[in-house]
Amino acid sequence: MDEWQLFWTGADVVAPASEAGVLDGWEGLAARESQLGIRTGQPILLSPAGRVDPRLSRIFKSHYFARKSEGTRQTYAPCYRVFFTFLWQRGLNWDEATPEDLEDWEDWRLRGLGNRNTITGSTWGKELAALRLLYDIARKLRFVADSPVLLRSFVLPDGTMVESAELAPADVRGSDVKWLTPRAYRLWRDVGLGGMLSDGLENPSWPGRNDARDTSYADLVYSSGLRRREGGTLLLAELPELTDRRYYAGKVGTAVAKRAGRTYYASHGALRTVEYYRLSTRAQAVRRAQMRGLYEQVPDKRILEEVTRRRIARWSEPDGRLGQAHLDKLNVRQRMKLFVRAADGLEPAMVWLTESGMPMAYRSWTKTFERASERCAAMGLTVFATPHMLRHSMALRMLLALNHALDRRLGLTPGERRRYEEAYGTVWSMVKDLLGHLSEETTKAIYLEPVRGLQLETLLNDEDHPVNDLMLSELARRTGLILDAV
Template sequence: MQLFFVNSKLARRHLDSPVVSGDEVAGLLDDRALADGTPVFLDDETMMPVEPLCSWGRSLSDAELAEGTLKDYGRIIARVADHQVQRGRDLVTATESDLQVYKRVRTELQTRPVGDSAWGKEAQLIDRFYGHLKDRGVLRQTPRRMVIRGRRIKQKMDIRHLTYGQYRYFRDVGLGGQRPDSTVDRSFRGWSPHRNRGAADLALGTGMRWREWATVLLPELGIGVGHRVDEVTFMVQACAKYGKARSIYVPKDSMTSLESYLLLERPEQASMSARRLERHHRDLFVVSRIDHESGLVYGTLDGMQRVFTMSAMDAGLRRVTVQETEVGLEALAVFICRGGLMPLADSWKRYRHAAWRRMVARQDENTPPLPRKRWRWHDLRHTYALQLLNYLERQMDGEEPDAVARRRRHRSYLSGHMRLNPLLIVSRRLGHSSPATTYEYLEYTDDLLPDFDDAFQGWVGEVGSEATYAQIAAHAFGLEKRESL
């Protein structure tokens, strides 16, 4: 059995058959509301659809899941099917013992076993798959549930925050290519250190998730409006988790940190890639006009005139969004790579892995101790959350080291100060679905190191910067007060 995924754009642009055109196939997929990413299972010999797997894939499309999620779900079920074939058995008629063997392979026997959390998500999908077959009358009963029964423990958030020294070492030495003593390292061969340092400062200064800051567009940061913008607020939605809209505040120092990249590196990258982008002109969304006040973007996509609200543009559309400039076609994304378009997840992963290897190699007795685990971009979001929460608490109540008293204070906030409760402010700034998620940060705010006391003074931007988290906190308080009026 082979696994494919629906891709209407690919069909429209590259299908060339005397029987059916690419436009006709794309139109049929649109007419049937088959979302891109929908898994399609085909027989190895006949290349005909395999049922009931294709019907299950269609049900996922109807659920309006993200393209990446659809693909992940398809791969999981294809993996279970392959496991059954290797055992000489069938996926549809799998028994509980078959699935227990599969679970053991995934969690114990394979080269890199998955943990309880990953297996729990996979097991829930397998349960849903067999539940679907039962609901459709394909099965009379399903295998027993495959989640970790009896001993399953609720996983806590893996909160990893950075000290001031760790962050500067990560950013300047790992990403920026400096020596630990802040001098220039002539042997550094990194291609875009200003971009990576700017990305780190943007992530740390805003608390955005990777998909949010990595896909930000130039107009969203006020770049190109015709005058200098020191700080900016914009909306994220399509690239936010669960599509939950929220406002993002970018402080002045994060904007200043990006200037080095926008002035020194990005123009050269854009110029080098303009000719390549021109060759792929028909595959891109070419912007003709940007209305900065309304947030609308006008342009041509697939030969049609289109209008989008920037906050409603998903990551895939943002990546192919370009505009005509004096050098030719240029991506509208803030961060671009050698190809001229925004880097994908694998690229950002490669950047941080290279930074980690460099930090380990350069570590000496004068560098800060490195974390036990290799750092993640998401650690910057956790650091933002802890620092903002700690700062807001101190501004509201001063020092109160007793952890029990602090939690009692938060319960009081929840009933009497809903709009100005530090915990809820941070929850809204991060876009958490529930304050309970943010609540897990509380145990860490009791143990913040002494050099956290200045609340990010000098973290973002160059050494000696006067900006602190007071700027971010003041904006957050002001916004909450306006919203409560």
């Protein structure tokens, strides 16, 4: 073996069967890890020599690394594995890397002759950020004298001094199109996810096995602005109860959010499609799984007994033990192991299920969206989408709607508008909260780019152009930044 291997800690790991006492003491592993400050979901890198470097464990349990979101940690750890393997095959340990080694690695990853899996500049930027973090922590802990990631300093126009990695990619250019108009979204959803023909007619050859699931997930994300992981790990108990409101408030659990839990808002129409999926396609998948006895075969499942008004989840283990935790504390793995008792037997507590009836991994939505965009392209359509594009689109729609509501529908004068903002915050601040951003500047600079320089106030106060599909289509025509269906 000449490669490093990556594993993850987990407090809820079940001890595998073994002979001759090979795994004696496994049952107390979680307690010992906790005593040592090792966190659940912490990466473990095993060298080709079969050893775990305690210094790497120190790095991964440090607050510098642990405070990163679960998604970031899961992205960074594989970067370490492949870079350490590259070093090992050069006869070097991870702590012996030099700037020259990193330059060779960058050349191989981006341009290496014979490398069939070269990466893009944006992917290299993520890998470089991962390596910079690890070696910065290692230097703080005095495990290495210097980092192989060399930095250069430069001054921004406002006088701020910033540092950037010398090997930072120069060819990173994200797609200009980050938003969809409502009609572009509907066309992409109906054709790509729903199997309709481009003229709006039903496709008789469409198998239609998962269209209710896929379209309802897309509607929910497009309506609420939830991130892929946030929307993809929802529990049935976390869905707002439908009444007669236009929008409903729900909660994003802290453990599955990027930084912190927050309140999100979803439209009645979007939640109604989720309810239709629950009663149709999802119910059929559950019934098939029950008939095959799949849920009874899950060895480490937890039976969710109740969720209190304070969002405390209480469950029972297969051996009869009871447990509880706040919904904010339940991570992705724990959510996928939760089941509830239904009329015909057990069923998963998570909303989104695979065709076999098992909880669906949230990362699978990326491939689902890619296939939908490929179907649209095969029919000669130029519309496409990613989960994050739907989130962008929600932010833009909300900005326009909130501005319009304040300036037109409430009939506020400039003075009244200022007093309203003093009491409730600016529209930018409101959208920032809906997206779960830490900074209002992030919302302005990244998510709502197309409204810059468009004389927004004049546009929004035009009595002949209310906030609707036509307004967003006009923005698409004028900016070239929003995907529309023409």
